[in-house]
């Protein structure tokens with residue numbers, strides 16, 4: 208199956224991007240599970256963190272406030288959302304690198320980051336691109352470094368499954384089906400990561416968000 212060199216914008220349509228922060232906080236209560244994700248890092252003093260598909264940089268900003276010593280880089284394929292991210296970072300006078308790039312072609316050397324995060328980005332990728340991304344993440348992570356993920360996962364209830372249809376209608380079935388089938392851990396393992404732990408599931412009105420953690424051996 209074909210892979211892609213482009214990306215699906217945060218809310219599929221460019222004109223919706225300016226409403227992203229409002230909608231994600233209002234409907235998905237992003238701060239609670241993003242905070243859990245940050246506190247799940249085993250390394251309590253990371254020096255370098257990469258956030259792939261950083262969007263409006265909410266997670267990068269939260270990470271910088273939790274780990275001010277860390278060199279934090281947010282990467283996203285969409286220049287329009289990066290402009291929003293830059294204005295938020297400048298407003299708060301934070302030192303966070305924001306760069307345009309694709310998750311499956313990371314512009315960093317091997318063994319570079321202590322932690323890599325990904326929040327609500329993987330369901331924008333076709334399965335082949337998920338695997339390409341995981342291989343790139345593995346390459347740029349230091350040995351022992353962690354990959355911490357928050358993304359749509361396998362729902363526990365019929366209601367959660369049904370709620371996820373609105374995400375699938377918005378973002379498309381091709382990129383979201385493996386998420387809802389709970390296949391991200393399998394893709395991570397086959398890409399070379401160590402055991403994948405699903406730490407927690409958050410019920411939201413868009414379905415179930417899973418927090419996964421794995422590491423490079």
Ligand SMILES: C[S@@+](CC[C@H](N)C(=O)[O-])C[C@H]1O[C@@H](n2cnc3c(N)ncnc32)[C@H](O)[C@@H]1O
Pocket residue numbers: 213214215216217218231259260261262263264265266282283284285288308309310311325326327328331332
């Ligand atoms: C739903 S948003 C999530 C943003 C942010 N991480 C969050 O949790 O709010 C998904 C983001 O991933 C970006 N994206 C999608 N595919 C990408 C890729 N292959 N490489 C880099 N960024 C990508 C989109 O541009 C968008 O900003």
